[in-house]
Amino acid sequence: MISQKPVRDWEQQLSDFLSTEIPPAVRADGSRVVADVLAATVAGAAAPQNADVFRELPLGDGPAAVLGTDRRTDPAHAALLNVTAAITQEIEEGHNRGGHVGASIVAGAVGVAEAHDVDGETFVDACVRSYELCTRFEYAIFAMKARLNDAIPWLVRDPHSTWTTLGPALTAAVCMGQSPDQLRETVRTALNLAVVSMHDPFAEGAPSRNFTAGFSAQAGVSAATLAGAGLRGSAAAMEAVYDPFEWLLEDGAFAHLFESLGDEWWVTEAYHKPYPSCRYTHAPLDALRDADTGDLDPEDVARIDVYTYRNGVDMGHVRPDTLTAAKFSTPYVLARWVADGEISLEHFLDDALDEEPVQSLTERVDLHVDDAYERAFPDKWGARVEVVTRDGTRYVGERDVPRGDYRDPLDAATLAARNRTLLAYGLGETAADRALDALSSVDTTSVAALVDSLTH
Known part of the structure; x- marks a missing residue:
C-alpha cells in the first residue's frame, strides 16, 4: 500500500511549509517576481518565432488565456504556450542558486488561477511557496546535472525552467483549492517527473528550444489536475530519487535546504534582468x-x-x-x-x-x-x-555581479520602465499603461482582472 505519511523529514517539512505565513516584505518580493514573469510572457508571445505558431495552433476552447494574444484554451495548453513565451525573450527573472524557476511557476499556473477565479494575494503566496521549494530542489538537481554531464558529455540536457515540474504543479494545486492529501499526491507526482530536452540548441537558436520549458509546465499542471481527480503519487520515489542528494551535496546540505524553509526566503534573492539576453x-x-x-x-x-x-x-x-x-x-x-x-x-x-x-x-x-x-x-x-x-x-x-542581482538591484522605477517596454512590445503603447497598472497591484486584484489587461 502506498504510504500516506511523509517518508522523509524533508517531505514533512515541505508539507508544513505550505501553511507557513508569508511576511509582507517577502510577499512584496514575490509580487515583483510575478509581475516580471507576466511582462516577459506578453513580450515573448509577440516574438516572431512564436507569434505564428501561437496563432495557428489548433486549441480547444477553455477558460485560460494565452497571454499577449486573444486566444483561450484549457489551463494545461495555456501553460505550454505561456511558459514558452515567458522564457523566449530571455528577460524573465531568475535565481543564482535555482535557475529560472519563476517562469514555470508563474506563467505555468496563471491559467489555473484565472480559471478558478483566484484572488491576487492567494496567487502570489502560492507562487512564493513554490519558488522557495523549487529553488531548493533545483540547487540540488544542478549537482546531479553536473554528474550527468560528466558521465555523458554529449547529452547536455536543457535545464531552463524544466528540471522541476513541481513549481507549476504546486501553484496550480493551491489555486485549485486542493486538500492536504491531494497536495501531497501532487507534490509526489511532480517531484518524480522532469521534462528535459536531450540537447540544448541555444547556439543554433531553434525555436523548439524554448518549448521544452512549456512542455514541463504543461506536465506540471496536468499532474496537479490528475492528483485532484484522485491520482496517487509515489512515496518510494521520494526515497529512491532524493536520498542520493544527501551525499551528492556537502554534509547535511540537502537536509538544511528544507530545515531553513520559512526562515530563509530565497525569493528575496531573485534577480531581475535589465537586458533581454542570457x-x-x-x-x-x-x-x-x-x-x-x-x-x-x-x-x-x-x-x-x-x-x-x-x-x-x-x-x-x-x-x-x-x-x-x-x-x-x-x-x-x-x-x-x-x-x-x-x-x-x-x-x-x-x-x-x-x-x-x-x-x-x-x-x-x-x-x-x-x-x-x-x-x-x-x-x-x-x-x-x-x-x-x-x-x-x-x-x-x-x-563582481551583474546589474539586477539582489546585491545590485534595479530600482522600482527602472524595473517598471522595463516592464512597460515589454508590455508595449506585446500589446501596443495604448494598452501598456493599463497593463502596467494591473501588474503594480498584482497581489490586490483578481487574477482574472489581471489577465484581462494582458490579452488582446
Whole structure:
C-alpha cells in the first residue's frame, strides 16, 4: 500500500511549509517576481518565432488565456504556450542558486488561477511557496546535472525552467483549492517527473528550444489536475530519487535546504534582468559599460577579451543568425552594445542580425575561463572585459555581479520602465499603461482582472 505519511523529514517539512505565513516584505518580493514573469510572457508571445505558431495552433476552447494574444484554451495548453513565451525573450527573472524557476511557476499556473477565479494575494503566496521549494530542489538537481554531464558529455540536457515540474504543479494545486492529501499526491507526482530536452540548441537558436520549458509546465499542471481527480503519487520515489542528494551535496546540505524553509526566503534573492539576453552575457556587458569606451564604432575595435566563469565561456559562439542564438551569444551582445550603446528587443530580430559591422566584430571577441570568477560562481556571476582598439588604446572594466542581482538591484522605477517596454512590445503603447497598472497591484486584484489587461 502506498504510504500516506511523509517518508522523509524533508517531505514533512515541505508539507508544513505550505501553511507557513508569508511576511509582507517577502510577499512584496514575490509580487515583483510575478509581475516580471507576466511582462516577459506578453513580450515573448509577440516574438516572431512564436507569434505564428501561437496563432495557428489548433486549441480547444477553455477558460485560460494565452497571454499577449486573444486566444483561450484549457489551463494545461495555456501553460505550454505561456511558459514558452515567458522564457523566449530571455528577460524573465531568475535565481543564482535555482535557475529560472519563476517562469514555470508563474506563467505555468496563471491559467489555473484565472480559471478558478483566484484572488491576487492567494496567487502570489502560492507562487512564493513554490519558488522557495523549487529553488531548493533545483540547487540540488544542478549537482546531479553536473554528474550527468560528466558521465555523458554529449547529452547536455536543457535545464531552463524544466528540471522541476513541481513549481507549476504546486501553484496550480493551491489555486485549485486542493486538500492536504491531494497536495501531497501532487507534490509526489511532480517531484518524480522532469521534462528535459536531450540537447540544448541555444547556439543554433531553434525555436523548439524554448518549448521544452512549456512542455514541463504543461506536465506540471496536468499532474496537479490528475492528483485532484484522485491520482496517487509515489512515496518510494521520494526515497529512491532524493536520498542520493544527501551525499551528492556537502554534509547535511540537502537536509538544511528544507530545515531553513520559512526562515530563509530565497525569493528575496531573485534577480531581475535589465537586458533581454542570457544572464551569462550580463556581467561581460556590464563590465564593458564600466570600461567607459566612449563612442567607439565596431570597426574601431581590434579585439575584446572576456574573462569569466566556465559556464559563461559557453556563450562564445559568433555570427548568430536567430533570435535565440543571439541572446545566448556574448560576442553578439557586446558587439551590439559597441554599435548602439543599448540592448533592446529589436536588436535580436532579423534586420539587426543582418548588420555586418556588428557580426564582424563578434569574430574579434574571445572568452576565457578565469579561476577567480569560477571559484566565486554560482554565488557571484562576474567578469572582466579588456577592449583594445586599432590605435592601441586599452579599456578595462570589471563586475563582481551583474546589474539586477539582489546585491545590485534595479530600482522600482527602472524595473517598471522595463516592464512597460515589454508590455508595449506585446500589446501596443495604448494598452501598456493599463497593463502596467494591473501588474503594480498584482497581489490586490483578481487574477482574472489581471489577465484581462494582458490579452488582446
